[in-house]
Amino acid sequence: MEETQNYWRKCGSCKKEIGFNSIYQSCSVSTCKKAVFCSVNCWNLHNEVMSHKSAWAEENRSPRKEEVTASDERAPKRILVQSKPAADSNASGVADEQDILIVASKLKAYIKDKYDMNTSANVMEMLSHQVRRLTDRAVEKARAEGRKTVMDRDYE
Numbered sequence: 353m354e355e356t357q358n359y360w361r362k363c364g365s366c367k368k369e370i371g372f373n374s375i376y377q378s379c380s381v382s383t384c385k386k387a388v389f390c391s392v393n394c395w396n397l398h399n400e401v402m403s404h405k406s407a408w409a410e411e412n413r414s415p416r417k418e419e420v421t422a423s424d425e426r427a428p429k430r431i432l433v434q435s436k437p438a439a440d441s442n443a444s445g446v447a448d449e450q451d452i453l454i455v456a457s458k459l460k461a462y463i464k465d466k467y468d469m470n471t472s473a474n475v476m477e478m479l480s481h482q483v484r485r486l487t488d489r490a491v492e493k494a495r496a497e498g499r500k501t502v503m504d505r506d507y508e
Contacts, residue, residue: 365394377409
């Protein structure tokens with residue numbers, strides 16, 4: 353957090369600054385927990401827009417400035433690095449034959465949990481190749497039946 357910032361956060365409705373060690377309102381709906389509001393009136397505006405059922409404003413107290421700055425000093429610093437696009441990469445966003453189609457983390461977790469084995473990185477390439485081959489067959493089957501939608505039965 354910047355040293356010159358003299359407030360904790362801004363209100364989600366009116367954008368008024370909410371100071372350190374101040375009372376603020378938050379939405380009781382779990383998916384809205386990130387939004388904070390300076391008053392119940394601002395929360396009411398939010399609720400009218402979001403149309404939450406059985407929602408209420410929860411009163412909270414913002415942290416003291418010392419707590420925020422101390423936690424910021426201990427927190428690891430994030431460095432954002434952009435990868436350079438490959439010279440032969442497809443800038444139009446069209447799928448490339450070399451793209452990995454498998455969610456590696458999910459497959460590795462499945463194999464580890466079920467069989468207590470590790471997974472080589474080359475598996476993702478081979479499975480992606482197999483998925484492309486099966487999908488090409490399924491697309492041809494759907495086209496032969498005059499459809500523009502590939503269905504589960506096309507993979508049989």
